[in-house]
Amino acid sequence: MPTTPPVPAEPSRPVDVRALFLGPQAENREFFEQAVSSLIDEHVHWRRDFHPTDAPVFGPAQMRDPSFTAVQDRTRELLETLTGRLKSTSTPWFSTRYLGHMNSDTLMVANLAEIATILYNPNNVAYESSVATSQMETEVGADFARLMGYDPARSWGHITTDGSVSNYEALWLARNLKSFPRAVSAVLPELVERLDEWALLNMAPEAVLCLLDKAKSDKVAFAKVLAASSRGAGAGHGGLGKVLVPASRHYSWDKATDLLGIGVNNLVPVPVDSRYRMDLGALRSVIDELVAARIPVLALVGVVGTTEEGAIDDIAGMRDIIIEARERGVNFYFHIDAAYGGYGRALFLDDEHNFMPEDELRARLHGAGLASQGTWPSHEVWSAYEAMSSADSVTIDPHKMGYVPYAAGGITLRDRRILGLISYSAAYVFEDPDNLELSLGSVILEGSKSGMVAAGVWASHRLIPLTHDGYGQLIGRSWTGAQTFAQLLQTQAEIDVAGRRVLCQLLMDDPDFNIVCMAFNVEGNEDLTRMNALNTEVYHRFSYEYGPLYQDDWITSHTDLDRAVYGQIPVDLVKRLGIAEAEWDRVGRVVVLRSCVMHPWIADGAPYPERWQSYLSIITDQLERILTTEGADYQGPAPVGLDPHP
């Protein structure tokens, strides 16, 4: 296999984020258009220069045939239909007016690299079909591992189609790992002498991998061990234990336990605390109860960046609990679902990828005019990111905070020997990471996969290092923008609209990540159903549901906080809006508006203090329209003093 050509050295830093995006007004259009034209030209000439003396398969005369021009005309017509539909219904994620899902403009370099690659059409399932982009995916995998603080000599990573698939792959690894020691005990009992069933189900992941190393020295016996493990014998009926997740987990974890034959009944949602992070007291209790009942823990999942609240689980605390459990012989796989927040770790890494002390981090942020309020990131957030390297695997999505187009997920593994438990290649393959790209499809969940996406992520990582001065500049601006937005809203806890007073409260005043959740209520309204109707209507008016997005002044998203998931935690928000706990007990859900601030254009308010004011007046205008709509039941009480709510 050819050696990877060297990549030229990286430019001086920090990266100038303005030159990364096409821009809200297509500010960088000349650069972008010229680059696209040049990339297409390069491809065309590549074709023409491959055996240039081969005759064309048709010439200009045929191209004038009516059947030929009919196809051209139809192609143009379809492309116009396509762009017409896209333009009339797409969300203008590029705009500073979009503060909804975790979407924004995507990196020019990613788009250009994907456009450059599409016509070469590499398939990263195997090196043979994608020499260049397979090498790039290997580099990206190493980037992910380095970002998480993993040992490059032992770790590995790759691109997936999205974080759900990454989560499935992680749980597949965890499940087969959990079942392995018992299978060894059945086939090669001499390797696990003196270990009872409980000990076999509670072996530490590193110990299982050492056992795997021993078992694979005898190929015939090793095949029998695999056949006796989950891989061969099936997943059973819960005997491998429970999967512990925060109640706030993404629903892909429910799907994962179903898909993998573990069963959703074996997924244990651990309650969240007032910060919407996994409640570690509850986690300790759950583990204690399971151990008392002699039920193993198959895996513990921490979330770095919940998709609804942007909450970051206390990973350091989870690490401590794992160490405590280990001391009493209880071990399990530890995965972090950082699909959303994973790239955030770049902010904490210096140029040599060392995790920076809090003081140093804060000094560099303030030096760049970011996070100027001084207290952010909190010690808890810093500690959580620091502790991520203790996980056995991490999900991370380039199509979220990596600012690359869909669909690009990722996963990184602390110790690549574990691939021997899910692979359809010989186990020795994993001794050399360069071998893995030769037949990637045989060591991961997916089969055929896009090399185009690998090129997009690779080019993004090479332009913007996964360090403070690279991606950290984007993340820092995104987080700072969210803080600034939260602070603006805090100064507007009461808005006078159409003779009524509208209360505005944030779910959390100082969010862990870049999501700001908020809710409105008309002062005096004590009916949670009405408050939910009001916030639903506000969402409708700032979303695709109310007509063409292109006409919207501001666009946001929403979410439901449901008692089945969050218990009594949202009561705090509801009460701050003047609604009694009894109403929560009656209704059991609260609708909140949800703004993810991803783009870098509004950090610290500058240069757009007026933009903030404009958001507020847009919101106020819509509230006024809603509250003055005849007969709408989300109005709450009529203006105070005229027709009070009974």
Next chain:
Amino acid sequence: MPTTPPVPAEPSRPVDVRALFLGPQAENREFFEQAVSSLIDEHVHWRRDFHPTDAPVFGPAQMRDPSFTAVQDRTRELLETLTGRLKSTSTPWFSTRYLGHMNSDTLMVANLAEIATILYNPNNVAYESSVATSQMETEVGADFARLMGYDPARSWGHITTDGSVSNYEALWLARNLKSFPRAVSAVLPELVERLDEWALLNMAPEAVLCLLDKAKSDKVAFAKVLAASSRGAGAGHGGLGKVLVPASRHYSWDKATDLLGIGVNNLVPVPVDSRYRMDLGALRSVIDELVAARIPVLALVGVVGTTEEGAIDDIAGMRDIIIEARERGVNFYFHIDAAYGGYGRALFLDDEHNFMPEDELRARLHGAGLASQGTWPSHEVWSAYEAMSSADSVTIDPHKMGYVPYAAGGITLRDRRILGLISYSAAYVFEDPDNLELSLGSVILEGSKSGMVAAGVWASHRLIPLTHDGYGQLIGRSWTGAQTFAQLLQTQAEIDVAGRRVLCQLLMDDPDFNIVCMAFNVEGNEDLTRMNALNTEVYHRFSYEYGPLYQDDWITSHTDLDRAVYGQIPVDLVKRLGIAEAEWDRVGRVVVLRSCVMHPWIADGAPYPERWQSYLSIITDQLERILTTEGADYQGPAPVGLDPHP
């Protein structure tokens, strides 16, 4: 939700395939370049026209900052590195000289639609993030279903990232379906009175779906049923039965049984016959033995287009066996893995999507100058395609015979009610197919997914209908090209090279689909190891392994036929090349060259009879170089008469 705008009517047919591709010499470059430029321009102006009075986030002065130009310079440098790597290592799939994997040039309209869409960056996980491309994915799913002859009122389909994921999803459905009646029996026994365990495990798929309809009327009880099924309780240890696949199946089926917790031990490879199709006598025996042992069949999988030989299983015969089994109370899920051959069904459909009789099909083919040898497609192939509509679900990959870029797989389901068994939405959602796109991620395996790919497949299907005159024109040319290639090689059963005679034999003289497998042997060589070394070396010289592909005159692929998979079937080929069966028994594998003829440029030899001659002389030249290489052990015996092989 807005209604889907109408698509203009389709052009007159048959489609002119020359206008579909950029072309081996970039013949259509002017059209392509102009379209790209126009699409980028459209996007740029869409941005500029969204609130045009918003101030730009930076201006020309900032764009001259050294930090800004440094990013631009670095972006250019990276794109040049990328295209340099792509150009030096990519396989020239567009060329008529490429006859290897199932790859060729991809459709211009697919590439253009994807380039048009990338900057809008839709995410088809939910309608809200992708109004236009979610509608397109719904249309594409309906296309898949109609292609398979499914009832539009009951069926459904969607795009996946690739055929492996489609296969996982199908087996997920099959597994949860199999477990459902027992779960009903546990929770709502009155619904399945008088049915014993065996009957519950042998309920026909349609009957299970009717049972699902009954069960879901009581929401609380229905949730308990799901919790008692595989979804909630786990996959168990093989109690749901065996998954029957042809021995020739793709390895994603091994991965599928592992991933889904069914266990690879419960995958039963049924031997293939001399046509490399599932041996139906063997299938009957397997089913008889399982029934005798009271072991259920979880699912039967037929393959339409094996990836190694292009073999098409006798789907009509499998349908008959399913009907026979039903008569004795044995029922199971039936899936067809047509990742490769699925689009082939378009050839058999007239303009109204009716499956054409053999005579009509042949008349239309001959009228278009295709398949002029007269006997193809064989009655077996015609029958297999006809019978595909009897399957419960079908995997079909646009990125194979759909001629669209990676990664684009697909799946279609005969009865969408089955989604209730894997979904994380309320079951009533499936009563209206338009609802499914609202939260696609909650009813399929994947989560976030590319709307760009949906646009590419949609535009391709709208330009080229899934009928004889649309995709059939591509498939017909591809198959005809393969036949022509096979016939050429048959006329060259012996080639004189460097004083030796080299034998050439095809794996099958009349392949079912568009793959031609062949092997060479030096006359007089009776050593299978040497013959394998010769064919491996021929492959190396026509692949990336021997240096830059750009210098290759011809490019092919290879595969191994291994005794563990194929039993004694390959003995026929080996013997035709002058090697005794005892050698097969000793070595147990034979290396064959594998040429998939996908591009439409060489159908019926015209207009390139000389191209065929050129392939032959390229092969002959390489054989000469190989056979005259000093000391190489794949040479076989020295020239006959001088130093005969002992």
